[in-house]
Amino acid sequence: MSSMFTTISYSPTLSSPTTTSIPNNSKILNTTPISWARVRRALIAEHTHGANSTKKTALGNLSQQHHSSIPMESFALHSLSPSTSTTFSRFSQLHHRPRPIISRSQFPHATPSSLRPPIIISQPFSFPFKPKTFKFNPFSKTHYPIQASSSPPPPSKSSPPPPPPTPLQGAKPVPFLISICIGLIVRFFVPKPVEVTPEAWQLLSIFLSTIAGLVLSPLPVGAWAFLGLTATVVTKTLTFSAAFSAFTNEVIWLIVISFFFARGFVKTGLGDRIATYFVKWMGKSTLGLSYGLTFSEVLIAPAMPSTTARAGGVFLPIIKSLSLSAGSEPASPSAKRLGAYLVQNQFQSAGNSSALFLTAAAQNLLCLKLAEELGVIVPSPWVTWFKAASLPALVCLLLTPLILYKLYPPEIKDTPEAPALAAKKLESMGPVTKNEWIMVVTMLLAVSLWIFGDTIGIASTVAAMIGLSILLLSGVLDWNDCLNEKSAWDTLAWFAILVGMASQLTNLGIVNWMSDCVANNLRSFSLSWPASLAVLQAAYFFIHYLFASQTGHVGALYSAFLAMHRAAGVPSILAALALGYNTNLFGAITHYSSGQAAVYYGAGYVDLPDIFKVGFIMAVINAIIWGGVGSLWWKFLGLY
Structure with missing residues (x-):
């Protein structure tokens, strides 16, 4: 116009x-x-x-x-x-x-x-x-009626958006009520057996409410455990000294120090460097790449006893870097080109690498401590644990990448660029730093003392304390690093509370009463002890679908199931070790079954149905290998 x-x-x-x-x-x-x-x-x-x-x-x-x-x-x-x-x-x-x-x-x-x-x-x-x-306005194509007024009207103010809803403060009402009601029902509505004292029955009701809260999470784990501890003191079920007795437990402090070691691996970059070397040496094909990551996990595990730290601090960043360089992006169809397979492989391998070494996971140490509370003493625990787990765990570690390669195949079979990327990363990292060398020497010393310390009179916890002292004196770690490791202090709080309650339940006769009841039921089916072992291990395994923490599962059920095994005639040391190995294997069955499960699923490479499907299939395969190869190996070692 x-x-x-x-x-x-x-x-x-x-x-x-x-x-x-x-x-x-x-x-x-x-x-x-x-x-x-x-x-x-x-x-x-x-x-x-x-x-x-x-x-x-x-x-x-x-x-x-x-x-x-x-x-x-x-x-x-x-x-x-x-x-x-x-x-x-x-x-x-x-x-x-x-x-x-x-x-x-x-x-x-x-x-x-x-x-x-x-x-x-x-x-x-x-x-x-x-x-x-x-x-x-002469440039407007649409002319509005002229407003005649002495002054322009004040600009209309848009009403402010409604304030966001106030977040829920305190405990979640429904989980809180359910957890409390479980204890109240047991305390006031379930008839007390004649063999059980009133104090023991009251402690059992508080313990069951505490366990229910660990599963339902009305509050964070540490906070809810503290409420349970408070209830035992307020109701005079336990004295103050008895309630806090487990805070001086050596094994619990070994677990805490292990978290600090994991922080040292991440801070110095030593774990990242070790894994990158394996990628450089074995990463020319996708299958070789998966084996390289698996072997590096095995090498790091005994000195880095936190599966979550290994997953999130070392292996997931490497997997993401390799996958993105191959055009495999999370939450997209390209995820299955490479990333989905590597994540599944590392996720499933972590259970066996954690089961291989006593110090590879915090829950392993807790298992042996709870066994000790029941009178099951494992001689030379580090060596005994490793010898019994070595053959079945290594077989699983060798077969897992290959089985997943067929069951959950990657679209990319060759990765010729992976060694070059690893070499470039190592070049950017520079030579091994002084702090990395100190970390290497300290961990070699700690592992050596864990293996041979009993012969020279140095307990495992003391060996860990020596290692942490070296890291603090050399400046590899400072005290703020230890203070900022919140998971360590949280673990100290609720582990000590659960261990203390479990110990008092044993002292008051609750555990023996429960194990006798289960043993009588099993004997009514005329089951031999190997059959009872299989049934109890399967029940212990599949109950974990209801738990979101391996350590929480151990604190809640390990003592009870170990007592059931013993009552059914299963050799004590075999039962204690088998439950400990089983605790690591069920860490990969769901996306919430362990700390590393949440890390790997959160990467976005694996869909939720695949997590459950592959987790169940690999659980069955692991059970066959550990039940077949393991039972023969344990017979050879004289565990039964």
Whole structure:
């Protein structure tokens, strides 16, 4: 649409504006802009006196005053639409009376040479006279009715958005009520057996409420365990010293120090460097890459006893880097090119690498401590644990990558760029730092003392304390690193509480009473001890679908199931070790079954149905290997 110049003339003899459209290509002569102050005074005079003669006189005087200096007064508005004249007609009707119009014809003496270019308005234009004003935007294609008011209305303020809902404070009501009700029902509505004392029955009810809270999580684990501890003291079920007796337990402090060792591996980058070397050496194919990551897990595990730290601090960053370089992105169809297979392999291998060494996972140490509370003493625990687990665990570690390669195959079979990427990363990391060397020497010393410490009279906890002292003295770790390891202190709190309760349940006779009941039921089916071992191990395994923590599972059920094994005639050390190995194997059956499960699932490479499907299949395969190869190996070692 071609734009037009619209000239608007005002004449005192006309009652409405007149408009003249001038094409763009017309030459407009010079015109001096009209003095709006004088126009305003003239209109005020007209409004005050209301007589036509006054109007003519005022504008006549105005014309005479301008006659000598302004030959003609006019202005032009640039308009994109011929509706301009209509808009001004509405303006006339608003005032209900004829308006004086300045017309070119009122100044016949004006000469063309005295004319000047008209005012071209390129932004919203408003008349200066009051009390009635209007604003006009000549560039708007749609013209709205003119607002006549003494002042523009205040801008409307949009109502503020509603405040976000207040987050729930304190305990979750439903899990809290369920957990409390379980204990109350046992305490007041379930008849107390004759063999059990009132104090023992009351402690059992508090313990069951505590375990229910660990599963349902009305509060964080440590907070809920502390409430259970408080209940035992308030109800005078336990004395203060008895309730807090487990806080001096050596094994629990060994677990805490193990978290600090894991922090050292992450802080120095030693774990990352070891894993990257294995990728460089074995990463030319996808299968070789998976074996390289698995072997590096086995090498790091005994000195880094936190499966979550190994998963999140060492292996997941490497897997993500390799996968992205191969075009395998999380939460996309390309995830199965490489990333999904590597995540599944590392996830399933972590259970067997944790079962291989006593110090590879915190729950292993807790298992042996609870066994000791029941009178089952494992001689030379580190060596005995490793010897019994070595053959079945190594067989599983060798077969897991290959089985998953067939069961859950990657789309990319060869990864020739992986060694180059690993070499580039090692180059960017530079040579081994002083802190890494200190970490290596310290861990070698700690592992050596864990293996041979009994012969020279140094307990495992003391060996860990020596290692941590070296790291603090050398500056590899500072005390803030230890303070910031919140998971270590949280574990200290709730582990000690659960161990203390379990120990008191044993002392008060509850565990023996429960194990006798289960043993009598098993004997009613005429089961041999190997069959009882299989049934109890299967029950212990599949109950973990209800748990979100391996250590929580151990604290809740290990003592009871070990007592059941012994009552069914299973050799004590075999039962204690088998339950400990089983605890590691069920860490990969769901996306919530362990700390590393949450880390690997959170990476986004594996879909939830695949987690459950592959987890169940690999659980069956692990059970066959550990039950077949393991039983023969344990017979050879003389465990039964």
